[in-house]
Amino acid sequence: MVTRTAEGRQETAASFAPAPTVPYAIELKGISKSFGPVQANKNIAIKVAKGTIHGIIGENGAGKSTLMSILYGFYKADSGVIEIDGKRVNITDSSSAIAAGIGMVFQHFKLVENFTVLENIILGAEDGPLLRPSLSKARKLLRELSDEYELSVDPDALVENLSVGHQQRVEILKALYRQADILILDEPTGVLTPAEADHLFRILEGLKTQGKTIILITHKLREIMEVTDNVSVMRRGEMVATVKTADSSAEELAELMVGRKVLLQVEKTPAVPQDVVLDIKGLRVVDGHGVERLRGIDLHLRAGEILGIAGVAGNGQTELLEVLGGYMAASGEILMQGAPLDLSGDASDGQTRRARGIAHVPEDRHDEGLILDFPAWENVCFGYHGDPKYQKNALFMDHKAIRDDAKGKIERFDIRPANCDTPAKSFSGGNQQKIVLAREIEREPALLLIGQPTRGVDIGAIEFIHQQIVALRDRGAAILLVSVELDEIMSLSDRIAVMFDGRIMGEKLPQETNERELGLMMAGMSTPQKDA
Amino acid sequence: MDYLTILQILDSTVRLATPLLLTCLAGLFSERAGIVDIGLEGKLLGAAFLAGAVAYVTGNIWLGTLAGIGASVLLSLLHGVASITFRGDQLISGVAINFLAAGLTVVIGQAWFKLGGRTPSLPREARFGDITLPFADQIADVPLIGPLYAELLSGHTALTYVALAAVPLSWWVLYRTRFGLRLRAVGENPGAVDTAGISVVKLRYQAILIAGVLCGLGGSFLASLAAGFVKDMSAGRGYIALAALIFAKWKPYPALGATLLFGLLEAIGNRYQSIKLGDITIPVQLMQALPYILTVVILAGFIGKAIPPRAGGQAYVKER
Numbered sequence: 001m002v003t004r005t006a007e008g009r010q011e012t013a014a015s016f017a018p019a020p021t022v023p024y025a026i027e028l029k030g031i032s033k034s035f036g037p038v039q040a041n042k043n044i045a046i047k048v049a050k051g052t053i054h055g056i057i058g059e060n061g062a063g064k065s066t067l068m069s070i071l072y073g074f075y076k077a078d079s080g081v082i083e084i085d086g087k088r089v090n091i092t093d094s095s096s097a098i099a100a101g102i103g104m105v106f107q108h109f110k111l112v113e114n115f116t117v118l119e120n121i122i123l124g125a126e127d128g129p130l131l132r133p134s135l136s137k138a139r140k141l142l143r144e145l146s147d148e149y150e151l152s153v154d155p156d157a158l159v160e161n162l163s164v165g166h167q168q169r170v171e172i173l174k175a176l177y178r179q180a181d182i183l184i185l186d187e188p189t190g191v192l193t194p195a196e197a198d199h200l201f202r203i204l205e206g207l208k209t210q211g212k213t214i215i216l217i218t219h220k221l222r223e224i225m226e227v228t229d230n231v232s233v234m235r236r237g238e239m240v241a242t243v244k245t246a247d248s249s250a251e252e253l254a255e256l257m258v259g260r261k262v263l264l265q266v267e268k269t270p271a272v273p274q275d276v277v278l279d280i281k282g283l284r285v286v287d288g289h290g291v292e293r294l295r296g297i298d299l300h301l302r303a304g305e306i307l308g309i310a311g312v313a314g315n316g317q318t319e320l321l322e323v324l325g326g327y328m329a330a331s332g333e334i335l336m337q338g339a340p341l342d343l344s345g346d347a348s349d350g351q352t353r354r355a356r357g358i359a360h361v362p363e364d365r366h367d368e369g370l371i372l373d374f375p376a377w378e379n380v381c382f383g384y385h386g387d388p389k390y391q392k393n394a395l396f397m398d399h400k401a402i403r404d405d406a407k408g409k410i411e412r413f414d415i416r417p418a419n420c421d422t423p424a425k426s427f428s429g430g431n432q433q434k435i436v437l438a439r440e441i442e443r444e445p446a447l448l449l450i451g452q453p454t455r456g457v458d459i460g461a462i463e464f465i466h467q468q469i470v471a472l473r474d475r476g477a478a479i480l481l482v483s484v485e486l487d488e489i490m491s492l493s494d495r496i497a498v499m500f501d502g503r504i505m506g507e508k509l510p511q512e513t514n515e516r517e518l519g520l521m522m523a524g525m526s527t528p529q530k531d532a
Numbered sequence: 533m534d535y536l537t538i539l540q541i542l543d544s545t546v547r548l549a550t551p552l553l554l555t556c557l558a559g560l561f562s563e564r565a566g567i568v569d570i571g572l573e574g575k576l577l578g579a580a581f582l583a584g585a586v587a588y589v590t591g592n593i594w595l596g597t598l599a600g601i602g603a604s605v606l607l608s609l610l611h612g613v614a615s616i617t618f619r620g621d622q623l624i625s626g627v628a629i630n631f632l633a634a635g636l637t638v639v640i641g642q643a644w645f646k647l648g649g650r651t652p653s654l655p656r657e658a659r660f661g662d663i664t665l666p667f668a669d670q671i672a673d674v675p676l677i678g679p680l681y682a683e684l685l686s687g688h689t690a691l692t693y694v695a696l697a698a699v700p701l702s703w704w705v706l707y708r709t710r711f712g713l714r715l716r717a718v719g720e721n722p723g724a725v726d727t728a729g730i731s732v733v734k735l736r737y738q739a740i741l742i743a744g745v746l747c748g749l750g751g752s753f754l755a756s757l758a759a760g761f762v763k764d765m766s767a768g769r770g771y772i773a774l775a776a777l778i779f780a781k782w783k784p785y786p787a788l789g790a791t792l793l794f795g796l797l798e799a800i801g802n803r804y805q806s807i808k809l810g811d812i813t814i815p816v817q818l819m820q821a822l823p824y825i826l827t828v829v830i831l832a833g834f835i836g837k838a839i840p841p842r843a844g845g846q847a848y849v850k851e852r
Contacts, residue, residue: 074850093729094726094728094729095730096729097729098728098729099729104727110721110723110726110727111721112717112720112724113720114720114842115713115717115720120724122713123714123717123724123725123728124725124728124729124730125728126710129711130708130709130710131708131709131710131712131713132708134710174728
């Protein structure tokens with residue numbers, strides 16, 4: 001195909017060649033990388049066209065991060081070739097990646113928190129031994145860039161005082177200051193509100209228009225469908241497909257990722273709410289620094305329904321779960337099946353909460369849900385040690401009974417590897433979560449507290465976990481779901497409450513609201529405006 | 533207490549604060565780069581020993597100082613190899629250096645000089661001479677300002693002036709140069725430095741080398757002040773400097789203030805062997821313990837909240 005340009009000379013040149021070969025921004029050929037016995041990347045080949053947004057999706061451990069680390073010089077590939085703009089390059093460390101025009105925005109920002117924005121931007125890219133000239137040059141460039149791409153940040157603000165969205169802009173500006181032509185973003189929206197994510201995508205579109213090439217690594221299919229031109233799918237260290245986004249669908253991509261058909265929509269019947277199980281009145285929590293983390297929460301929850309708590313991380317959801325779970329003191333009142341719960345933090349703990357029929361799948365399974373060095377069978381009984389069925393006699397526990405119970409759970413929840421002696425840390429994220437879930441759900445609790453049920457969990461396991469939650473609801477349990485994944489809240493909840501800054505901003509029914517409205521509430525705007 | 537007495541105490545304060553200040557700045561460079569330096573004490577001692585030994589043998593304190601710096605830098609490198617290259621625990625490696633220096637100085641000292649681990653006394657010409665600032669003698673008789681200039685400001689050894697000059701210089705290097713920016717960054721978030729394409733390891737070695745040089749100057753000053761090396765002569769000054777560093781919140785100018793405060797306490801303790809307050813006599817031991825008591829108070833966190841460099845004490849492991 002010959003593209004018509006204003007200059008006739010190029011046109012003639014094009015007519016001589018059979019097809020004008022515009023070199024790819026990035027071309028990887030036969031990249032392989034092993035860590036001991038694990039092959040993280042197997043013979044990867046990928047071509048990324050200049051001036052496009054190219055998505056890379058895959059489950060956890062599919063090898064996306066390893067591949068990008070090779071591209072940014074964090075790891076050296078065992079074999080393979082990297083070509084940038086058609087020229088073979090040898091990327092040995094971050095500085096050679098930067099020299100090749102690659103900029104990377106990590107999932108966990110690489111910023112010095114008590115430095116100013118300007119200092120962060122020039123770090124490593126200073127012009128000379130003295131700072132002053134570099135700082136004023138960066139200030140000027142920052143002004144140009146912020147006008148051009150909606151990338152405004154206060155150059156003199158300390159990074160620790162910026163919102164996460166602004167910190168991310170600093171990361172992008174850092175890459176642009178180093179004149180990156182290729183920008184790699186690793187899970188960029190994980191920490192953003194929907195509005196911030198939209199803003200980010202507008203920035204990326206702007207960069208694309210200026211001819212920059214963008215690689216977007218994400219596990220969110222919706223984002224892939226919305227913003228990318230092409231998408232590559234990785235599975236178990238291999239590149240299984242590269243397709244034009246417009247020619248594909250979320251269902252097809254999910255199937256490519258997992259290797260089998262996946263239900264993206266949670267199948268559930270309308271809820272049949274029964275009696276009120278949980279009644280929260282005027283709940284307040286003040287933390288050790290005297291900051292009020294919960295500022296008067298009123299909520300109620302009925303048997304047979306799922307109440308989803310939406311919100312950006314850090315707006316009091318964790319505190320709410322911890323108070324209900326029995327390990328944080330609070331003031332106010334909580335009625336569990338009509339009887340008050342102890343909120344003093346003294347006479348309450350996970351054990352007494354469990355005795356009241358409250359099961360808890362904590363947000364952080366590594367710190368609170370499991371003891372990672374202990375085998376699966378021991379993890380399966382934690383919190384329920386007192387259960388008579390685990391006791392041999394007054395002195396000893398019945399290990400055989402616990403192991404049998406664990407084996408049953410491993411089978412029913414399809415936990416892999418199916419070996420109850422494997423330490424918890426050796427399971428994948430999804431299987432770890434299933435261990436916690438099996439322990440809590442099989443108690444048939446009256447109330448299940450569940451925080452971030454699918455954080456770091458593969459798409460195949462997500463489907464299973466969602467089914468289990470809905471099944472528990474259908475058996476008549478009340479479920480309090482806290483998640484920062486708005487998609488998850490929307491698809492699982494029967495009712496949605498939005499939390500912001502320790503308050504409930506309002507309640508919505510999932511069928512009567514949308515992501516935009518919830519997103520505005522999550523950002524603290526209780527009355528969504530027409531065009532905000 | 534008359535004006536001259538005050539000046540004499542202050543003069544002695546500056547003298548006693550000099551090794552503390554040099555050591556404190558050494559710790560500042562090291563810790564700002566994320567390397568906790570509990571081994572300051574050992575480096576100070578090692579430097580004092582070799583400076584004393586070489587100054588005695590050669591009769592030249594400057595050669596001694598060079599040797600002192602060499603000893604301190606060598607110990608710094610040991611710390612670096614253990615905690616930067618091999619990512620060992622910085623505290624343990626620092627403590628090891630303190631033990632090593634305490635033992636080696638005595639053993640080697642005994643082997644060389646057969647004086648029970650000390651060096652022979654340094655003759656006057658093998659010590660730092662006092663530098664009289666210009667016009668000090670001429671204006672000494674001018675009331676107020678004269679004695680202030682002649683007694684307090686003039687008449688210190690070269691290293692005291694070097695230490696005082698090192699304060700603004702350190703500030704300038706830390707806050708106005710590329711090297712300083714990177715140094716401060718590597719102590720806060722080495723990941724940011726690494727992804728910016730700068731070698732974390734190289735930066736941290738540079739930092740501890742600077743620390744080694746400054747500590748070496750401090751040790752040489754001690755050897756000259758005491759006219760030779762005596763077993764355990766650093767007497768906890770490395771730890772006091774560390775306390776001063778925390779008190780100063782890892783900043784150069786406050787470090788000057790903090791070390792002067794410690795110097796003042798030591799000077800008072802030295803001058804007033806016992807103080808009578810009415811019927812109560814404060815014993816000399818208490819007076820001499822003052823700097824150490826303040827150290828405990830500071831380290832126990834009674835004085836405000838000091839936020840150390842965030843990456844301090846952690847070896848940097850590349851991760852995504």
